[in-house]
Amino acid sequence: MNEDVKNKIIEIVKDLLDKVGFEGEVKLTESLTESEPGMLTEEKRGNFSVVSIESDKDLSILIGKNGQNLSAFDHVVRLLVNRAFAVSTGQPPINFIVDINDYRKSKTNYLIETARNIAKRVVQTQKAEALPPMSSYERRLVHTELAAFKEVQTESIGQEPRRRIVVKPLTL
16 A cells, blocks of 8 residues: 555545544554454455554544444445545555554454453353354454364354354364
8 A cells, every 4th residue: 555545544534533523643554463462463364454543532432332333434434435546546445444542452352352261161161152242343353263262163143233153162
């Protein structure tokens, strides 16, 4: 991603923040590495960027309950950015996520830790356990993380928005 594209993405995010009445420092990190806890590694996710919004002010309303407003904000930013670039240049969509005050990073760490603990408990008790409902992105994180646990299997059940993961002991 060249500097013009990065600067345009940052400009779009700053403009949208201003229009909804919020302030924050906007940064774009082009690739994810394993040293950034709470985000999938570049190898697992592919070429991805993170647009980080940092602010001393309370942005909890922009994050919303369980990150729902953040997901909506992310969707709008993605539409604006891809309309500005992909449509006009014929390029494939630009892949990125928006994070506010490291909310997604913290939530990802929490989800992964919870999933690991449940997997360990399922191995000990040999009884299936369900995680709370989560977004498709969050379910993907959990499925990817628990794929390393050879003693358990995961399955998504239910309908949106109540879709959840069940962690089951591996039966031979």
